[in-house]
Amino acid sequence: MSILGLYNQLDCFLILGAVLFALGVYGVLAQQSFIGMLIASELILVGAAVNFMAFNRFLAPDPVTGQVFTLFIMAVAAAEAAIGLSIIIAIYRHYHSIDAEDAVQLKG
Secondary structure, eight states: HHHHTTTTTTTHHHHHHHHHHHHHHEEEEEOOOOHEEEEEEEEHHHHHHHHHHHHEEEOOOOEEEEEEEEEEEHHHHHHHHHHHHHHHHHHHHHHHBBBGGGGGGOOO
């Protein structure tokens, strides 16, 4: 089977989305810096977006449904990145480190 034959199968896209999602979850759990956690959370959202687009391409009667969900995920990811980076900058200014264990003393 050629690589172009795999391009037309739903399973290939679902496996890719699951791998991206799993890498993101592992990254959130394993990283100690906030930047690494932010990048890993973006991988989680990309894995979900790949799955939405795969279901859109192969199963949806209306081709716009998966695209709308994916655009919504992209907007959430952009907002998360902006807010997350601003929080990371505030933590760095206070603690002079972006290590997650240094921010344990935060008081709300």
